[in-house]
Amino acid sequence: MPSPFKDVLASGKFIVTSEVAPPKGTNLKKFKHHIELLKDKVDAMNVTDHQSSVMRFPSLGGCLLVKELGGEVILQMTCRDRNRLALQGDLLFASSRRIMEKGKDLGGNELDGGVSFCAGAIVTPEADPLEPQLIKFEKKIDAGAEFIQTQAVFNLDKFKAFMDYARQFNVKILAGIILLTSAPMARFMNKNIAGVSVPQDLIDEMASVPKGQTLNKGIEIAGRMIKRLHDEKICDGVHIMAIGKEDIVPDIMNAAGLN
Template identity: 35%
Template sequence: MSTKTPSKLEKILSAGHLAVTSECGPPRGSDMDSITKKGELIKDYVDGVNITDNQTSVTRMCSLAACIKLKLMGIEATLQMVTRDRNRIALQSDILGAAAFDIYNILCLSGDHQSFGDCPTGQNVHDLDSMQLIQTARHMRDEGKFLGGDDIKKPPQMFVGAAANPFADPFEIRVPRLAKKIAAGAEFIQTQCIYNLDKFEEWMRRVCDRGLHEKVYILAGVTPFKSAGMAKFMKNRVPGMDVPDDVVKRLSDTPKEKQADEGIKICIETIQRLKEVEGVKGFHIMAIEWEEKVPGIVKETGLYPRPEV
């Protein structure tokens, strides 16, 4: 498959390799050290690093600044952008800013509701939704035009991604919704954390039945549990998350001091099983404030060394 952008992630996927991406949350302050440390830890084990955009609606350093920092360190960055905090002027403007620093990947999201974060009395924007942000990024790149119709001098060269949650309700529309994101212009997908493998595989079967796996690169999302407590929290408190009881039980039945290791083991087993699933083109490893575990997971699953493209 030919590539449309200078994105390394796109090159790896189009060459037929299983891609590996990860993500980092920016700091709650102006010190870049945590980003550079996280970047150094994982850079040789992944093909790209997403920088989250005020995740869970908690105010942090902006994704764009942290992406630029990674890029300057020679690390491929993916700019996550939510439609919660910016209108179409600011979204287009930030896309250009990212492109100016050769950031070649964008992940388009709507974002958690602000009531979950540190500014619950704030306003949300949602001038566009995530689907329309995908369209906007593609329009800017492919047509070389702003939404307003004017030409862009040196349009942004972004490989455009979106999220998919195979576990949110209603299940029947999960595949049509993916089709809609592809129609909007999504070129790669990073899924919600997968713990319910049977349900994920059922979703993938339906994705393949419609031939959607040939129209978009699907990266399966995984997050290792640090403890049984974390698994319970994700199961009960995080919207749109599907953690089966047997996974929680497996961790609860493990002595506390060994739960973290067990969490990593579950993550590795998940990747091994999903490598065999038709349509899975890579993995998105979201080790939340646990980036040091990413190299081990990548090695243990036979995904190291990363291909040169």
């Protein structure tokens, strides 16, 4: 049974979270499989919420399932497509079922007693221009964020510079790690995903291996990045986004030497 995430944050250990994605539909088989596989390996699982504005099985329902199966869970709330009644109602319900919460700055602020959340938020350290992101990052911390899971980072020297700045705040930072699965996938992200920038040398490294070996290469790269973040104590932990390949997360942790 994993510890409550609030305790994990306070423990000083290198934190590992990952994602599980609810299905588009009601077939929960694969989702359940991923939860079972990860619940004793990571410190908490984020249940993604209508990612990319695509309607899916809700994060809150997925969170209940994680709790039932004995995992620790982080409720993601995409604030964009729901009104405040829905957002706050979800928070009350989540609180009643003792689900921790990850929200953006609106989440929780208007709740009047009776709930206790461990609030998290996101930041995009590779955004360009960066300063507006940092201004908002500070607002989120002022609004009570206790931990931050970042958008994917690939350039760790650049991320280190971000951490030099972020260290002045009392907040735990989990670096976002996206599993690269092929060179075209990396190029696709560079072109289409805002705030994600895969450096050319990593794309070249992915392209250097024969087809059929690229996933292993991606695992190696993710593991190598996590190991450096851990060994050089650059940040407080990682948030692994395997994007549909959740069953690979334990392999990434192995490659990082985290078991």
